[in-house]
Amino acid sequence: MEFITAEEKETLTQRVEALKAKRPEITARIAEARADGDLKENADYHAARDDQGMNEAEIRRLEERLANVSVASDDDIPDDMVFLGAVVKLRDLDDDDEDLYKLVGEASGSFDADEIEVTASSPMGEALMKARVGETVKVDLPRGTKRFEILELM
Secondary structure: OEEEOHHHHHHHHHHHHHHHHOHHHHHHHHHHHHHOOOOOOOHHHHHHHHHHHHHHHHHHHHHHHHHOEEEOOHHHOOOOEOOOOOEEEEEEOOOOOEEEEEEEOOOOOOOOOOOEEEEOOOHHHHHHOOOEOOOEEEEEEOOEEEEEEEEEEO
16 A cells, blocks of 8 residues: 555645546547548547547546555654655765755655655655654665665654
């Protein structure tokens, strides 16, 4: 079972609704292209059908994901433990560099935030999950092992 925050669940739900709202637009594009005649050589028709297929596949993927997730409750998590939604200040023990990381269920794709998003299923996320302030975590990365000290939860 995958855990996500309530905010992430709301984002996924909104995404499904937005994709469902595109259905009439795509159907209209298909009908418009079909009216143009010969479907074998009708690029607009084939493009609209491809869009429809991708849209429906994404709706199914997100609905299946929503059906199989559990929303993490803040009430059950100790104040000093890293869990989904936590923003953590870490110090890289190799170069003493300090950065903020946010543990998320799914990356938003936004690079504007002050913190670096880390998914719970990534090597960094797995190392951080349920770790506590003051602990040192070891992360096995493709370029070797890194060690971080957990300085504080924000």
